[in-house]
Amino acid sequence: MLKLNNIEVVYDRTILVLHGVSLEVPKGQIVALLGANGAGKSTTLKAISGVLKPERGEIIAGSIDFNGVRIDHREPAEIVKLGISQVMEGRRVFEHLTAEENLIAGAHTRHDRRQIRQDLELVYGYFPRLAERRHVKAGYLSGGEQQMLAIGRGLMSRPKLMLLDEPSLGLAPLLVEEIFEIVLRLNQEEDVTVLLVEQNAAMALSIAHHGYIMENGRIVLDGPAEVLRNNEDIKEFYLGLSEVGVRKSYRDVKHYRRRKRWLS
Amino acid sequence: MEFFFDLVTNGLLVGLTYALVALGFVLIYKATSVINFAQGDLVMFAGYAAAVMLGMRGMPVWLMALVLAVGMVVLGFVIERGILRPLVGQPVIAVIMVTIGLSFVLQGLVAILWGASTRDLPLPVRMEPYILGPVFLSPINLVAAVIAIVFLIAFGLFFTRSRLGVAMRAVADDQQAAMVIGIKVPRVFALSWAIAGLAAAAGGVIWGNMLGVDTFLALVGLKVFPVVILGGLDSIAGAIIGGLILGAVESLAAGYLDPYVGGGTKDFIPYVLMILVLFVRPYGFFGHETIERV
Numbered sequence: 001m002l003k004l005n006n007i008e009v010v011y012d013r014t015i016l017v018l019h020g021v022s023l024e025v026p027k028g029q030i031v032a033l034l035g036a037n038g039a040g041k042s043t044t045l046k047a048i049s050g051v052l053k054p055e056r057g058e059i060i061a062g063s064i065d066f067n068g069v070r071i072d073h074r075e076p077a078e079i080v081k082l083g084i085s086q087v088m089e090g091r092r093v094f095e096h097l098t099a100e101e102n103l104i105a106g107a108h109t110r111h112d113r114r115q116i117r118q119d120l121e122l123v124y125g126y127f128p129r130l131a132e133r134r135h136v137k138a139g140y141l142s143g144g145e146q147q148m149l150a151i152g153r154g155l156m157s158r159p160k161l162m163l164l165d166e167p168s169l170g171l172a173p174l175l176v177e178e179i180f181e182i183v184l185r186l187n188q189e190e191d192v193t194v195l196l197v198e199q200n201a202a203m204a205l206s207i208a209h210h211g212y213i214m215e216n217g218r219i220v221l222d223g224p225a226e227v228l229r230n231n232e233d234i235k236e237f238y239l240g241l242s243e244v245g246v247r248k249s250y251r252d253v254k255h256y257r258r259r260k261r262w263l264s
Numbered sequence: 265m266e267f268f269f270d271l272v273t274n275g276l277l278v279g280l281t282y283a284l285v286a287l288g289f290v291l292i293y294k295a296t297s298v299i300n301f302a303q304g305d306l307v308m309f310a311g312y313a314a315a316v317m318l319g320m321r322g323m324p325v326w327l328m329a330l331v332l333a334v335g336m337v338v339l340g341f342v343i344e345r346g347i348l349r350p351l352v353g354q355p356v357i358a359v360i361m362v363t364i365g366l367s368f369v370l371q372g373l374v375a376i377l378w379g380a381s382t383r384d385l386p387l388p389v390r391m392e393p394y395i396l397g398p399v400f401l402s403p404i405n406l407v408a409a410v411i412a413i414v415f416l417i418a419f420g421l422f423f424t425r426s427r428l429g430v431a432m433r434a435v436a437d438d439q440q441a442a443m444v445i446g447i448k449v450p451r452v453f454a455l456s457w458a459i460a461g462l463a464a465a466a467g468g469v470i471w472g473n474m475l476g477v478d479t480f481l482a483l484v485g486l487k488v489f490p491v492v493i494l495g496g497l498d499s500i501a502g503a504i505i506g507g508l509i510l511g512a513v514e515s516l517a518a519g520y521l522d523p524y525v526g527g528g529t530k531d532f533i534p535y536v537l538m539i540l541v542l543f544v545r546p547y548g549f550f551g552h553e554t555i556e557r558v
Contacts, residue, residue: 051443056353080446092441094434104427105434109446157446 001027001193002048002084002161007062007072009040009047011055017043019217020062025161030187030194032204032225034238035214041197042089044214045163048195049086050076066161081109085159089166089197091146095139099130099149102138106156116156123152126182144175151182161193162186168200176200180207201238205229213238266398271519272512277405279511280412285467286491286503287419288460294436294498295456297356298348301363304485305370306461308477310336310468312374315383315477325388332465340461344454352450371479380479385472408470415466416504419459423500432456436498483531490538495550502550510534 002025009018018040025031033041046052047059050071064072071079094102103123107116124131127148133141138149147167154162164183168176184207186192198204205211211228213221221233228234289303310332317328347366351359389407393400423429435442435452443449464485471484491510495502517533541548 049444051440054353054440054443075448076443077446077448080444085446086444088441088444092438094437094441096437097430097433101430101433105430105442105447106445108427108431153445 001025001067002195003065004044004048005063005065007044007047007064008060009043009052009057010060011057013056013058017057017217018047021214021217021219022062023212023219023222025193025195026210027160027193028187028191029209030183030196030207032201032208032211033195033197033214034199034201034204034211036199039214040217041214042165043217045086045165045195045197047072048079048163049084050074050079051086077109080157080159083158083160084163085154085157085161086163087150087154087165087167089169091143091150091169093138093141093146093149093153095137097138098135099138099141099145100134102149102153103130103156106153109157119156119158123155126155126186127152144171144179147171147175147179148182151179155186155190155192159192161195163195163197165197166199167196168198168203176203183207201234205239267519268516270399271515273399274402274405275512275515276508277401277409277511278515279508280409280416280504281467281470281507282487282491282510283504283507284412284415284463285485286488286495286507287416287500288463289488289492290495290498290500290503291432291456292460293492294500295432296348296453298359298363299497300460301360302343302367302370303460303464303488304482305367306336306339306464307467307471307485308479308481309339309370309374310461310465311385311472311477311481312378312383312468314465314469314472315385316378318385319383329469332469333462336461336465337458338461340457340459341454343461344457348453348457349450352453367482371482374479382476382478385469385477387469387473389473404470404473411466411470415463419500428455487534490534493538493548494541496548499548499550502548505550506548510537513537 004021004023006020006022007018008016008020010016021040021044023031023033033044035041043052043057046055046057048064048071052058059072062072063070066082066084069082071082071084094105097105100120103120104116107119110116124134129145130148130152133145138146141149151164151167167179167183171179180203183194183196187194196204196208205225205228208225211222211225212219213228213234221228223231229239285303285307289300292298292300313335314328314332317323317331318325343366347362348359351362387404387407389403391403393402394406423433431442431447432452432455435447435449439449467485468481471481475481475484487510491506492503494509495504495506514530514534518530521529
């Protein structure tokens, strides 16, 4: 469905942040894109949705295909119309608009009023809490409700592919679980393909079909989610376990530090 | 006391017009973060165009109003497209300077096109005041207030009821987030300039009628600055309340102070008020409503 081929992104015409990223998101799947801070995950998503320009970023090489159509160098509004919707990191709801106005703004690219009303109810069905607070200004919603609103707003354009950027950021573990469950349901029930960027690797790999690991603007490893979950390196560096259930002691650290295998 | 009521009422009526023009200014600031120093000159340009059209034989007022409204909307679009679009993402100072430049270009343009002498802008409104108990209402003030109220209500409905209005407010809140849901941000920028042009058209006709049309009309338009400082640069409700307060204060100053100093207080009292407000509330009384969750 989505195919990135050797994408290179440069900021301010000088700083190369993506060194040829290639990845593929098959239809109907959830694909996780994992990596540390500054690895280039968010930049990858922004390259797909076409919003690098306000940050003075630019795609200088490679191509992005969506269902056989090239979408690099298109306007963000066109990309939304083609069926890609991004939920940005940090929720980014429109604070001075009510929850419902946020959702209506999310349907901006569509024109069928009846369909939009139906989808509004669909979103309220997935997020009943938003229905209760539909007339509250979004800025006054709790963090969890704002994240739900951001996802709901992304759904209102009826996307075939959703790009979720760190939906777990700053939320309590219970809420994170709730959000991920809903993402999984959206994938299964609404047939929304998902590209999920996360730092919470354990959570992301638990619902994803496939995972990519990014480091310093490159994809360094990829594979089916269950393979990644059992990979020793991933366990050590992203899941925070060395041997399952065993906490590290200083003695181990002192005499042997694991080296990332993909660096050699 | 009767004198006081009379001044306040007429002041409030004039204040509505300030509110209307300030709304155009606030809109541009909210949506595009541009401080538009040329707002007063847009008002002046509209006043000139109206006076010229009415000077033509056989031009009825309604036709003038229609042509002017359409023309000013187009002018707003053209300014955004031609002058501000290329500067998106450039430093604030560059953008401010460009609006100052635009202000003088507009002044020069009207002088070249239509000459610098003062023109009349006659409207078919009667001169004798309506007398309402102790209050003398000047008909032109009433007409101005009605026009302003109609515009303000129309804008209010537009922003809350129409999807495009909601999209404009969304862009004002978070441009990038608006982009990723498919709102065409440049289109919203152009629209906010077009609406500012429309607001300026109303202001130009009303003040042009009261004061006569020449390049000094731009100074009246500049009263949006005290209005928006009072109300807050980014608050639509603030623009309305700021306009009303300013209208009243100005009228009171003219009534009570002018006899002692020989006139002219009307022209600077708003700015005194602006300076005082800046001491106390640098963001205005309503502006910068940052929502913080605790």
